[in-house]
Amino acid sequence: MKYRSLCPGIPSVSELSFGAAPLGDVYGALTLEECRQTVHFALDQGINLFDTSPYYGLTLSEERLGACLEGRRHEAVISTKCGRYGHRDFDFTAARIRRSVDESLARLRTDYIDLLIAHDVEFGDLRLILDETFPALHELKREGKIRAVGVSGLPLNVLRYVAREGRADVILSYCHYNLLMDDLDTEIRPLAQERGIGLINASPLHMGVLSEGGPQPWHLAEEAVKQAGRAIAALCAGRGFAVSAVALRYALDYPHAATTLCGMKSVAEVRANLAAMAAPVDPGLLAEIRGLAAPVLNRIWPEGRPENRVDSIL
Numbered sequence: 001m002k003y004r005s006l007c008p009g010i011p012s013v014s015e016l017s018f019g020a021a022p023l024g025d026v027y028g029a030l031t032l033e034e035c036r037q038t039v040h041f042a043l044d045q046g047i048n049l050f051d052t053s054p055y056y057g058l059t060l061s062e063e064r065l066g067a068c069l070e071g072r073r074h075e076a077v078i079s080t081k082c083g084r085y086g087h088r089d090f091d092f093t094a095a096r097i098r099r100s101v102d103e104s105l106a107r108l109r110t111d112y113i114d115l116l117i118a119h120d121v122e123f124g125d126l127r128l129i130l131d132e133t134f135p136a137l138h139e140l141k142r143e144g145k146i147r148a149v150g151v152s153g154l155p156l157n158v159l160r161y162v163a164r165e166g167r168a169d170v171i172l173s174y175c176h177y178n179l180l181m182d183d184l185d186t187e188i189r190p191l192a193q194e195r196g197i198g199l200i201n202a203s204p205l206h207m208g209v210l211s212e213g214g215p216q217p218w219h220l221a222e223e224a225v226k227q228a229g230r231a232i233a234a235l236c237a238g239r240g241f242a243v244s245a246v247a248l249r250y251a252l253d254y255p256h257a258a259t260t261l262c263g264m265k266s267v268a269e270v271r272a273n274l275a276a277m278a279a280p281v282d283p284g285l286l287a288e289i290r291g292l293a294a295p296v297l298n299r300i301w302p303e304g305r306p307e308n309r310v311d312s313i314l
Contacts, residue, residue: 002048006198006258007169009147010114013077013259015252015292016273016288017049018042019202021065024057024078030265032064039068041267043075044276051172051200051261053081053119054100059107066108073110079172079200080104081152085135092124094136095151101145102234105241116140117150119174121234122158122304134166143218149197154303156187157311161189163197172261177254179210179232179247179289180225202261204251211244212237219271220301228296239285245276246285252277 003012013022021027023035039050050069052061062080069076082100083092087250099115118133137149150170151162163171171192185200192199208215209229233243249258264270302309 003048004201006049006115007148007196009169011048011077013049015259016047016277017051017200017259017261018260018270019263020050020052021056022061022062022263023052023068024061026057026061026110026263027202028265029311030055032067034266034299036068037065038264038267038270039065040072040111042264043072044272047270048075049077049079049259049261051079051202053082053084053117054104054107055081055086055119058086059103060140060217061154062104065224066110070109077114079117079150080108080109080113081117081311082137083121083124083129084115084119090120090123092118092129094132094237096106097133098140099134103138112144113146115148115150115170116146116161117152118166120153121151121162122153122155122308124305126158126162129162130165134162134168138167141196150200152301153157155281155309158304158308160188160191164195168197168234170198170200172200172202173235175206177201177257178206179297180206180228180293180296181300185254185256192256195298198259199257200259201251201254201257204248204260205244206247206264210247213241218257220299220303222296222299225296225299228292231292235288235292238284239282242272242276245279246273246281246289248273248276249279249281250286253281 002015006013052065082097084090101258140146141149148169151168152172153159159171173184177301205211236243
């Protein structure tokens with residue numbers, strides 16, 4: 001396992017990181033023992049960044065991750081979130097942020113959080129987020145309850161604006177650097193390099209579009225994007241490769257992200273992801289994939305408040 005610097009104040013992180021949303025039963029029911037085996041196996045293989053949220057499983061992911069890391073907390077870098085607590089339950093006020101971190105600390109069975117991320121900020125009032133959320137996060141950092149301040153969301157214009165004005169240490173972006181998207185490199189990387197902001201690249205499979213089974217029925221990508229995903233999967237299968245492995249390897253090769261975040265729910269999935277790390281992508285196959293992706297490259301679905309979708313947010 002290779003490790004890279006994410007931001008000052010927290011340990012270097014593994015280039016592959018563990019998305020803990022599945023521990024909250026969001027992709028099927030698991031037992032606590034199954035969760036423990038998966039987390040411990042990941043730790044044993046050198047994966048050290050674990051990302052969760054109160055939203056995932058409505059606190060179940062945090063509770064289970066805390067139980068699984070008991071006795072091994074010192075081996076892990078824990079990232080959790082605040083501001084989103086349900087499908088349409090958002091509260092970015094300073095008072096709620098402070099309560100949220102105390103609740104997360106209790107569920108995670110720790111006395112500090114390495115990275116606390118304002119979760120899906122495109123659904124909030126951006127003025128309130130800058131006036132209340134981020135001052136509260138920086139105050140929590142000074143108090144030692146958290147070690148770094150982050151921001152997450154889908155629209156890159158919102159991420160760029162909030163990270164810059166809120167003085168974020170880390171940006172977690174999902175679905176913006178993979179076989180179907182590359183605008184993370186043009187829209188976020190310059191700011192990150194200029195300000196020394198760490199980058200986490202999440203959803204290398206484009207939330208299932210680049211997987212053998214395809215996306216869930218609720219996936220918001222337009223049909224042309226899903227068709228491109230199916231074509232890429234068929235091409236990979238015809239060449240003897242799993243599209244999920246090719247997509248993960250491609251994302252891991254992006255040099256400007258400290259880590260690639262991928263959800264994992266079983267030892268078998270951890271093994272498969274580790275195997276993908278060891279398998280370089282054939283340049284000829286990659287060229288063909290780019291041809292299939294070109295007609296839909298960088299097409300993303302809208303998320304968040306309508307006023308946060310406008311191009312005037314810089």
